[in-house]
Amino acid sequence: MSRLPTVAIVGRPNVGKSTLFNRLVGRKVALVDDRPGVTRDRREGEATLLGLDFRVIDTAGYEDEDPDTLPGRMRAQTIAAVREADVALFLIDARAGMTPLDEEIARWLRSESTPVVLAANKAEGRSGEAGILEAFALGLGEPIAMSAEHGEGVVDLFEHLRPYVEREPGDEEEAEAEGPLKLAIVGRPNAGKSTLINRMLEQERLITGPEAGITRDSIAIDWEYRGRPVRLIDTAGMRKRAKVEDKLEKLSVADARRAVDFAEVVVLLLDGTRGLEAQDLRIASYVLEEGRALLVAINKWDVAEDASRLFNGIKAALDEGLAQARGVPLLTVSGKTGKGIDTLLQAAFEVRDTWSARVSTGQLNRWFEEAVEKNPPPAPGGKRIKLRYITQVGTRPPSFVLFGTRTEMLPESYRRYLVNGIRKDLGFGAVPVRLALRSSQNPFDR
Known part of the structure; x- marks a missing residue:
């Protein structure tokens, strides 16, 4: 250390x-x-x-x-x-x-x-x-x-x-990135989460069946994928809150939310026979708000009808419904046949690397100067907002602080412009990025 x-x-x-x-x-x-x-x-x-x-x-x-x-x-x-x-x-x-x-x-x-x-x-x-x-x-x-x-x-x-x-990434961050991949599988009841994990493990480790809600506890399983350690977390199905009346199911959903908190990468599993529903978008938004890296996988792809249209429709709906992280990776899998599982796991390791990445202060501020020159901040009420510099203060998720004067007057649209630029230009893709604004004050400017 x-x-x-x-x-x-x-x-x-x-x-x-x-x-x-x-x-x-x-x-x-x-x-x-x-x-x-x-x-x-x-x-x-x-x-x-x-x-x-x-x-x-x-x-x-x-x-x-x-x-x-x-x-x-x-x-x-x-x-x-x-x-x-x-x-x-x-x-x-x-x-x-x-x-x-x-x-x-x-x-x-x-x-x-x-x-x-x-x-x-x-x-x-x-x-x-x-x-x-x-x-x-x-x-x-x-x-x-x-x-x-x-x-x-x-x-x-x-x-x-x-x-x-301020330190560049050190031994502790590298150790975290090389530890077991903490991978949680979440989704609505009966999306096939336990079946998918059994297929990954190549054993009937979890009880499965046609009835919804068999899994009640979040179950963590330590496993190796091609020599790399993985902690798989199976969770209870997360239904719309208004439909959750049973006390035990309420506890199960709360347990699933806690599993998201402990995960690094979360796979939102969709039922390929039902498509994308509003509850799926709510789950995805929750995962991103908690700062976790997100992958979306369409399960039961082996029995999905009109596959191309289904895929394009879900992708468009995700981009529209998750404006805060457009371009979340969308993959297809089959828990029954095992198709697409290798691609899913490779994507999970890659997105964790991005989620754990740090940009050097020099590279970050070169990008920042170009972004501000290309699109200067507005001057609300004629008062100029001066943006001075930006620094990365954390990873997992990538977190940045922007310093300047009158940053409290900066419109949300401009903040989104900067966050989107960080994602696109600095290679953070669709992982959640946090940007805080800080104003420094001149003690003589009363």
């Missing part, structure tokens, strides 16, 4: 280091009090900031004391933390303004090789403006105006930390 990048929070006592540490870690781990000097030892935790994962160190307040005293030994711990960190986050108190100790800490940080990000904490409202302006004199670049207590300035903090803590 690869080491997480490390951020060390430093500053004089009582500037809000532990408050920021707690916010980044997501829970109250470090003690917080108005009295200075509460934190003495280094405290570490795993933090997440808008999808960035890193290790954060809360250090003791830096004080100019003799090395043999307690404050002096605490300062030695802080120096050690900064030297092992990927970036030091230097926190000052914007309301209190610059102090001689802040200036001394800045001189020390400039002498170290660790990169430094300067943040002016307690800058909510207008009370910290003078302190923010004074902070420029520290020679550490533009300070981030923020409030750890109120969660303000998080986007700007993300932007400044990102170059030091």
Whole structure:
């Protein structure tokens, strides 16, 4: 497992280091009090900031004391933390303004090789403006105006930390992609899910029959396909909610939904003798909303009538009904004869690779600049929306954050334009893509 990048929070006592540490870690781990000097030892935790994962160190307040005293030994711990960190986050108190100790800490940080990000904490409202302006004199670049207590300035903090803590895909993502393919088979009752799995396994592992609703529990089966591990998940049939009255069936449908949550790739199995129904589209939409890779397979293809017309009709209906992911792969199989199963499994491995893929920041922003130049964002009410850059913050499903000014005014149609471009131009196909918008604020633009 690869080491997480490390951020060390430093500053004089009582500037809000532990408050920021707690916010980044997501829970109250470090003690917080108005009295200075509460934190003495280094405290570490795993933090997440808008999808960035890193290790954060809360250090003791830096004080100019003799090395043999307690404050002096605490300062030695802080120096050690900064030297092992990927970036030091230097926190000052914007309301209190610059102090001689802040200036001394800045001189020390400039002498170290660790990169430094300067943040002016307690800058909510207008009370910290003078302190923010004074902070420029520290020679550490533009300070981030923020409030750890109120969660303000998080986007700007993300932007400044990102170059030091963002990682290209590492060992953990590769390990996930090489683990067992978690493949769930879902669909309406009697679509032939259990029959299809029995054919894959080449044994009567699951009970089948003409009666609808035989399968009640989600059943996971570990298996190998051509030497590659697969975890097959058979689920109960998912009927329209209004028709589900039996308590046991309600529990079964809830269990099927949980199976979708644990899957990587979901196969929506259609009954080739009945075609596509509204409930199938509802199931497909649910799978995509949960961020899972989706394949649609028409079962009972060996007995389907007017096959070409059926296939084209279902494809058109899927494209119209699943506007959020046009082009979902549509395949044909027969659980009875085994035809099409190899193609289905190969497609499942391929779509998982796409679902787990990451684009380099350089390639992503080259595409982004071209997309914005080709179709600039609108200016609602005459106010220009400036889109600055985009970054991928996660995979499985691919997740992106777009930064700019006034992004909250960006129309949904333009957001769809960008998502469709990511799918088409960057090779994500029909897997669900998530795009979040973030506005950064100028602390002097009141």
